[in-house]
Amino acid sequence: MTKPSRHPTESAPSTETPQEDAAHRKASLPSHPQNRWGRALFLAITTGCFVYLYSRLNGAAMREGLSLFSYMAQVFADVQWLAWLALMMTYSCFYLAIDTLVVTRALNWFVTTTRYRDILPIRASAYIISIFNEQIGKGAMAYYLNRRDQVPGWEVGSVMLFIMFCEVFYLLTWATVGFAFSQDNLPSAFSLIPYIALGAGAVFTLCYLFFRGTLLPRAQMRDKRLFHAFRLATLKHYALFLLLRSPALLAAVAVYTIALRLFGVEVTFLSLLGYLPVIFFAATAPTPMRAAAITFWVILFPDNEGQMAAFGFVQHNFFIFFNALIGLVFWQRAQRELFG
Numbered sequence: 001m002t003k004p005s006r007h008p009t010e011s012a013p014s015t016e017t018p019q020e021d022a023a024h025r026k027a028s029l030p031s032h033p034q035n036r037w038g039r040a041l042f043l044a045i046t047t048g049c050f051v052y053l054y055s056r057l058n059g060a061a062m063r064e065g066l067s068l069f070s071y072m073a074q075v076f077a078d079v080q081w082l083a084w085l086a087l088m089m090t091y092s093c094f095y096l097a098i099d100t101l102v103v104t105r106a107l108n109w110f111v112t113t114t115r116y117r118d119i120l121p122i123r124a125s126a127y128i129i130s131i132f133n134e135q136i137g138k139g140a141m142a143y144y145l146n147r148r149d150q151v152p153g154w155e156v157g158s159v160m161l162f163i164m165f166c167e168v169f170y171l172l173t174w175a176t177v178g179f180a181f182s183q184d185n186l187p188s189a190f191s192l193i194p195y196i197a198l199g200a201g202a203v204f205t206l207c208y209l210f211f212r213g214t215l216l217p218r219a220q221m222r223d224k225r226l227f228h229a230f231r232l233a234t235l236k237h238y239a240l241f242l243l244l245r246s247p248a249l250l251a252a253v254a255v256y257t258i259a260l261r262l263f264g265v266e267v268t269f270l271s272l273l274g275y276l277p278v279i280f281f282a283a284t285a286p287t288p289m290r291a292a293a294i295t296f297w298v299i300l301f302p303d304n305e306g307q308m309a310a311f312g313f314v315q316h317n318f319f320i321f322f323n324a325l326i327g328l329v330f331w332q333r334a335q336r337e338l339f340g
Helices: 018-028 032-063 068-077 081-110 116-129 134-149 153-185 188-211 225-232 235-262 269-283 288-300 302-339
Strands: none
Touching (some): 032 068, 081 225, 081 235
């Protein structure tokens, strides 16, 4: 396999000594106090989400003169499940196709020439691990490529980091577009989106200039192997990422609009374009059963507490687990390629 030529502005390969490399890896390990604080934070978020959901759902059930169990059973009974299932299975397959395309192109840009069909089983199998955490799934992909193709692990890890970095700005871009078209129908808190977008734009500009060597040209941090993809990335690569990734989000808006109607909630495509990127941000929080995302649905649609809680629960969790099921289809091939 051949590697793309390095950009003229990129520094020479890292000259870190083994001792420096070991120190770098040791420094990257999270400390135990940080782990404890992180677990405490997410426990607090999870507890807050479940307390809020219980209070809202129990209040809605009491207004209907029902127990919470009977109220939610009625909500689930009214859903058009077969149509919803067909819709979500189709969307999951489409998402895998787009996701694999993005990963394939990014690897070809920055690391090595590879084929879509060779990345597909890797990406699909990584969804199994993504049940627990999406970022761990990306790390598993880096390990897989390192073992199968002898691609340097740091460079593949750099591509995964590049993808995660771009996804933040891609979601924020579409959240801003959605706000521009439907700001009159969005909660007042969403008026912060343009200001957040401006701040993010400034951060992106600084990062881009830094990694291209324009800003702080003598900074040694830029030469770390983990930033390999960022040193090579041009504005064209960022624009192509947005172009390649966007069909997945636009399809999600269409799918979620239809799915909400199957749950008995009327919503327009444009208004959901403003909501969905924000909810996807919440879905990345590692809370049990995607509690943060479910809570956002209930907050954003306060007149349909039961429907939105049910919708958020099955929508996000079905997507995660069905993607993992797709991964199982490719699991044996992935194992053969990895272990022989």
